[in-house]
Amino acid sequence: MKQVICINWGTKYGPPFINRLYAMVARNITPPFRFTCFTDNFAGIRPEVDCQPLPEIPVEIPKTKRGIWPKARLWGPKLGDLTGNVLFLDLDLIVTGSLDDLFSYGDPDQVILSxxxxxxxxxxxxxxCFRFPVGKLAPMQEIFIANPMQVATEYVWEQRFVTRNAPGGIDLFPRDWVQHFRYQCLPTFPLNWVMAPRLKRDTRVVIFPGGVYPEVAIRGGWVGREGFTLADHLRNIPNRPEKEGSLWRYLRHFTKPAAWAAEAWRE
Structure with missing residues (x-):
């Protein structure tokens, strides 16, 4: 049984993202499989999804300007009624190929990250996108619970904490299997003005860290101006967002629509 999990809290994502992720997984996995969502709200989620409450954690999750730490809930000795290996997927990624190899790759007792x-x-x-045996990360959760804010401040990003503290160390999935949209799919400036984001043949999952979401890949433009053409993008230079910094940075923040993203990111 292949076990895929995700986590949802609050209102940022919700049922449309959960249902879409389930559909992408179902199209790209060989049964049998189980798809579990740990969430604070079961409403509107398709019946094929195994909904379970958010795992309890006896501390307040720290809120920082950069890191996001609610995944710490998944690190405990128990994870709902699941046992064995689970493959975690963010709600805002795109599944573009078979997930089967992500379950069979490497040592089954090891934590394997993208x-x-x-x-x-x-x-x-x-x-x-990462795989781990349920309960394997419990010692790491104990460190986190002892002083959540100190851990969040020292490591900044949750993935850095996992990388450095996973019991027995980590392994990494093959480079092409999981691709970072901004760093690996988007052509280098100025080619991003004329070439659409590329998808390598062996890519299984495209991830979207750093505030860039699948809508950008699908519609083109950039965050906050999805659907902009290159002409729109250039006309907007005088009004460019302060958060994007220099003109150089703004000019790099453009992408043409990616047909493969629109085809994959759907129910």
Missing amino acids: RNPAKPFERIGQTS
């Missing part, structure tokens, strides 16, 4: 191209000089994994 590669993080944003930190090329630091061997750090990415937890947008």
Whole structure:
């Protein structure tokens, strides 16, 4: 039984993302499989999804400007009624190929993360898509519970904490299997002005960390101006968002629509 899990809290994502992720998984996995969503609200979620309450954790999840830590709920000795290996998927990723190999790759007792191209000089994994045995991360959760804010401050990102503290160390999935949209699919400037984001043949999952979402890949433009053409993008230079910094950075923040993203990101 292949076990896929996700987590949902609050109102940022909700049923449309959960239902869409289930559909993408179902199209790209060989049965039997089980899809479990740990969530604070079961309403509107399709019946094929096994909904379970958010795992309890005896501390308040720290809120910082950069890191996001609610996945710490998944690290306990128990995870609902699941046992064995689980494959975690973020709600805002796109499944583009078979997930089967992500269950059979490597040591079944090891924590296996996606590669993080944003930190090329630091061997750090990415937890947008990662596999772990239920209960394996319990010692790590104990460290976190002892002082959540200190852990969040020291490590900044949850994936760095997992990378450095997973019992027995980590392994990484093959480079092409999980691709980071901004760093690995988007053509380098200025080619992003004329070439659509690319998808390698062996890619199974495309992840969207850093505030760029699948809607950007599908409609083109950039965050906050999805659907902009290149002409729209250039006309908007005088009104460019302050958060994007320099003109150079703004010019790099453009993408043409990706047909493969629109085809895959659907129920």
